[in-house]
Amino acid sequence: MTKGVGKTGVVGLLEGAKPGPTLLLRFDMDALPINEDTGAEYASLNQGIMHACGHDGHTSIGLTVAKILNAHKNELAGTIKFCFQPSEEGSNGEEIGGAEMMMKDGVLEGPKVDMTLSMHLWNEKPLGWVHVAKGPVMAGAEEFKIKIIGKGGHGAIPNLAIDPVVCAAQIISAAQSIVSRNVGPLETAVVSFTIVKGGTAFNVIPQEVMMEGTIRTFDPQVRNKVVNRFEEIVKGVASAMGCQAEVNVKQLTPSLINTEHVTATVQESARRVLPQANHDNTPYLTMGAEDMAYIQSKVDGCYFFIGSANTEKHLDYGHHHPKFDFDEQALISGAALMAAAAADILK
Numbered sequence: 001m002t003k004g005v006g007k008t009g010v011v012g013l014l015e016g017a018k019p020g021p022t023l024l025l026r027f028d029m030d031a032l033p034i035n036e037d038t039g040a041e042y043a044s045l046n047q048g049i050m051h052a053c054g055h056d057g058h059t060s061i062g063l064t065v066a067k068i069l070n071a072h073k074n075e076l077a078g079t080i081k082f083c084f085q086p087s088e089e090g091s092n093g094e095e096i097g098g099a100e101m102m103m104k105d106g107v108l109e110g111p112k113v114d115m116t117l118s119m120h121l122w123n124e125k126p127l128g129w130v131h132v133a134k135g136p137v138m139a140g141a142e143e144f145k146i147k148i149i150g151k152g153g154h155g156a157i158p159n160l161a162i163d164p165v166v167c168a169a170q171i172i173s174a175a176q177s178i179v180s181r182n183v184g185p186l187e188t189a190v191v192s193f194t195i196v197k198g199g200t201a202f203n204v205i206p207q208e209v210m211m212e213g214t215i216r217t218f219d220p221q222v223r224n225k226v227v228n229r230f231e232e233i234v235k236g237v238a239s240a241m242g243c244q245a246e247v248n249v250k251q252l253t254p255s256l257i258n259t260e261h262v263t264a265t266v267q268e269s270a271r272r273v274l275p276q277a278n279h280d281n282t283p284y285l286t287m288g289a290e291d292m293a294y295i296q297s298k299v300d301g302c303y304f305f306i307g308s309a310n311t312e313k314h315l316d317y318g319h320h321h322p323k324f325d326f327d328e329q330a331l332i333s334g335a336a337l338m339a340a341a342a343a344d345i346l347k
């Protein structure tokens with residue numbers, strides 16, 4: 001076992017009896033800055049910090065899977081790398097998030113990782129729902145920052161100024177045409193302006209306006225098209241309005257895409273070990289982002305969801321809610337499927 005991979009990450013190796021590929025199983029461990037309001041006997045003891053996304057459940061599943069596979073290591077052809085990852089929810093003040101930090105510390109090397117599996121307990125769906133699908137499952141996220149530079153002046157004499165406020169308004173309007181006119185009708189993208197800042201007084205045309213927001217996409221080609229159009233529109237409209245524009249689009253996470261062959265194996269394992277489950281292999285896309293996408297952009301893999309809500313037991317609050325909690329039966333399904341799929345891949 002190696003500690004301190006990506007600051008507080010932990011990596012464990014399990015070697016099978018026979019040689020074969022290396023499979024990385026990733027379980028995120030981090031909590032969120034939320035005051036827990038579940039009243040559960042196992043509620044957080046730390047004020048202002050809570051496991052509001054179910055990553056404590058993922059950690060439990062990971063430890064259980066390690067125990068199960070260790071008991072069956074004679075049947076495994078290959079190596080399993082157990083990866084317990086910090087900071088999935090955000091970079092926690094660091095430059096990069098947990099997956100990237102662990103990659104920087106070499107989690108994909110020594111031995112070199114060939115495939116990967118990971119999962120999320122999912123309170124948007126009831127207990128018994130299992131989702132294993134090929135293709136994109138979580139969106140890629142970009143953060144953009146724009147500075148529109150005009151020429152400040154008196155609000156009553158706009159002809160002597162170059163108004164960055166009017167320019168910003170035109171840019172916001174023009175950017176709406178990216179999703180409606182440049183992205184195909186069956187493709188998916190979101191462009192949202194979420195911060196607009198400018199001005200100091202009612203009678204002053206400001207010198208600058210700052211804007212921020214986010215772009216979300218699934219398909220990397222759509223992502224490139226949207227980002228290129230976005231930059232063209234911001235610069236082109238600013239130029240037409242006599243302003244200058246600085247645009248910075250920063251990729252936060254690529255989209256999370258499941259590889260066909262690994263996913264097919266997990267689907268078979270799911271049908272075998274969870275025969276009573278509601279197996280959903282149709283696209284179920286969420287616009288949320290997941291930093292496992294960094295690992296899966298380098299290595300073939302499958303990320304699956306296990307339904308964990310139970311309305312009768314009031315365990316159906318959404319992820320990141322102060323009352324979030326899941327039905328622990330989902331831990332059994334999660335561990336069973338992860339262990340079976342890992343064993344099937346290294347058969």
Ligand code: NI
Nearest residue numbers: 053054055120
């Ligand atoms: Ni999460």
